[in-house]
Amino acid sequence: MKIGLIGLGKMGYNLALNLRDKGHEVIAHNRSTDKIKKIEGEGILGAYTLEDLTGSLEERKVIWMMIPAGSEVDNLIESLMPRLNPGDILIDGGNSNYLDTLRRYERLKDAKIDYVDVGTSGGIEGARNGACMMIGAAKEVFCYLELLFRDACLENGYAHVGKTGAGHYVKMIHNGIEYGMMQAIGEGFEILEKSEFNFDHKQITQVWNHGSVIRGWLMELTQKVFEEDPSLETIKGVIHSSGEGLWTVEEALRLKVPAPVITDSLFVRYRSEQQDTFSGKLIAGLRHQFGGHGVEKL
Numbered sequence: 001m002k003i004g005l006i007g008l009g010k011m012g013y014n015l016a017l018n019l020r021d022k023g024h025e026v027i028a029h030n031r032s033t034d035k036i037k038k039i040e041g042e043g044i045l046g047a048y049t050l051e052d053l054t055g056s057l058e059e060r061k062v063i064w065m066m067i068p069a070g071s072e073v074d075n076l077i078e079s080l081m082p083r084l085n086p087g088d089i090l091i092d093g094g095n096s097n098y099l100d101t102l103r104r105y106e107r108l109k110d111a112k113i114d115y116v117d118v119g120t121s122g123g124i125e126g127a128r129n130g131a132c133m134m135i136g137a138a139k140e141v142f143c144y145l146e147l148l149f150r151d152a153c154l155e156n157g158y159a160h161v162g163k164t165g166a167g168h169y170v171k172m173i174h175n176g177i178e179y180g181m182m183q184a185i186g187e188g189f190e191i192l193e194k195s196e197f198n199f200d201h202k203q204i205t206q207v208w209n210h211g212s213v214i215r216g217w218l219m220e221l222t223q224k225v226f227e228e229d230p231s232l233e234t235i236k237g238v239i240h241s242s243g244e245g246l247w248t249v250e251e252a253l254r255l256k257v258p259a260p261v262i263t264d265s266l267f268v269r270y271r272s273e274q275q276d277t278f279s280g281k282l283i284a285g286l287r288h289q290f291g292g293h294g295v296e297k298l
Contacts, residue, residue, distance in 0.1 A: 002062070006076065009066065018130070050080060054084070060088060064093055095172075098117070120133055121134075133157065135149060172248055202230060
């Protein structure tokens, strides 16, 4: 299949190579031209303008966007719409909020342009060698594109999870779960680190990766972290939040679903970005007032 791909960041660049290797004809566009030139060196056709991109595609154009969530997606859609025809297909493979996806779907439906949302997991390695994709689309559109998704993913690594919006919804919850799982791993190893025993964290991750209940990719990545820096001396404990955890918590509140693990993991990320907090100062002062507990001074 001939496909236009917009966005040559780490995920988009590797996805383009992945699809190329599976026999698809990829025409790649990026806002900065240096990445277009780089991927041309990989044998992929570059398009330096949106006109070049859309003009190089088949009668039913398929354009896969791999750009950051937010206003950039809206701006790109508005730029593309005059160059698209009824029946053309736009795919959003980024981590867009599903509410934005539903809004964009309605906007494009009026122009009879099909909109597909693909929640993509597996990181850079997955984009290059086989991802996991959660796809929201009309049934006919999914069937038209299924070979593309099958080729981009690991075996059994894709699913049509529902109508447009469902793909990003499932990916949102996926990332919320991911927040909680990583938080549990971090807390567990902090307890190990502060215990009376002199544990080899790499050794523990290695044994847990062989037959334990908590084995899996995150534990494999934990092992890699300790292989590269056994005492984590080179890493600052700031954990940025990219949005999906917040959206998951907001959805839990809307549906009145208790989600304390995911919620707490989100708050820990916010706390990690602060050197000090007013609430922390106040609580420390209160503990000193009623219990005589020590207060650390600046």
